[in-house]
Amino acid sequence: MPSYPTPILTTNRLTLRPLTLDDAADLFAVFSDPAVVRYWSAEPWTSVADAETTIGHALDCYRDQSEVRFGIELAETGVLIGTVGLHHVFPQNRRCEIGYALASQHWGKGYACEALGAALDYGFHELRLNRVEADIDPRNAASGAVLERMGFRKEGYMPERWFVHGEMADTINYGLLKSYWDARPSR
Ligand SMILES: CC(C)(COP(=O)(O)OP(=O)(O)OC[C@H]1O[C@@H](n2cnc3c(N)ncnc32)[C@H](O)[C@@H]1OP(=O)(O)O)[C@@H](O)C(=O)NCCC(=O)NCCS
Known part of the structure; x- marks a missing residue:
């Protein structure tokens, strides 16, 4: 990735900014909620130390x-409501994966699309990525709707790829190319 500091991105209602250790309690509130990790191969967090470890890795x-x-912070109140990340970055191949989660009381208000829009713009235009991938549980309808709204296309299906809360779970592979992103209808 190019060498400049992680920026602060703004949208109509949100501020996307680097995490700090002061976010530990808010982040714990998001990821200790079983609804948020329903489709993840990880249990809900049980201690603020889990948040501190995650923030330490981000730093x-x-x-x-x-x-x-x-x-992801609400611009009006400054409350941290979730995260969106570009990870598994392969600079040589100009590709990465995207992951995201919001506190469940903030679902259904269009925040995920707003946050992903800013993160993807940053990825394609500042980090000069060519491709972003996502891997979701087919039962996670909200996540699939977010990806499709962003222009991701279904590229594959992998049965029983993850062990999720006591059962094997399938994966739908999604991909978004910079060319799709740049050609999307103006919103
Ligand atoms: C996935 C998630 C981020 C969506 O956040 P959100 O802010 O509610 O999403 P938005 O309000 O931006 O809605 C985006 C689209 O999803 C649709 N949607 C929202 N909840 C839905 C649901 N339960 N079922 C079907 N579609 C849903 C919306 O109608 C909207 O579609 P549209 O643009 O065609 O109208 C949120 O549900 C979440 O944090 N889930 C837990 C973590 C997770 O699963 N992350 C993704 C896996 S990596």
């Missing part, structure tokens, strides 16, 4: 420019 990644996880 290391900001320093070595290896990946970026933005905190």
Whole structure:
């Protein structure tokens, strides 16, 4: 990734900014909710230490420019409501994966699309990525709707790829190319 500091991105209602250790309690509130990790191969967090470990990793990644996880803050109140991250970045191949989650009381208000729009613009135009990938549980309708709204296309299906809360779970592979992003209808 190019060597400049992780930026602050703004949208109509959101601020995407680097995480700090002061976010630990808010982040814990997001990821200790079983609804948020319903389709993840990880259990809900049980301690603020889980948040501190995740933030520590994010800080290391900001320093070595290896990946970026933005905190998503409501512009009006400054409350941290989730994260969106570009990870598994392969600079040589100009590709990465995207991951995102919001506190469940903020679902259904269009925040995910707003946050992903800013993160993808940053990825394609500042980090000069060519391709962003996502891998979701087929039962995660909200996540699929977000990706399709962003212009991701279904590229594959992998049965029983993850072990999710006691059962094997399938994956739908999605991909978004810079060419699709740049050609999307103006919103
Ligand atoms: C996935 C997630 C980020 C969506 O956030 P959100 O802010 O509610 O999404 P938005 O309000 O921007 O809605 C985006 C689209 O999803 C649709 N949607 C929202 N919830 C839905 C649901 N439960 N079922 C079907 N579609 C849904 C919306 O109608 C909208 O579609 P549209 O643009 O065609 O109208 C949120 O549900 C979440 O944090 N889930 C837990 C973490 C997770 O699963 N992350 C993704 C896996 S990596």
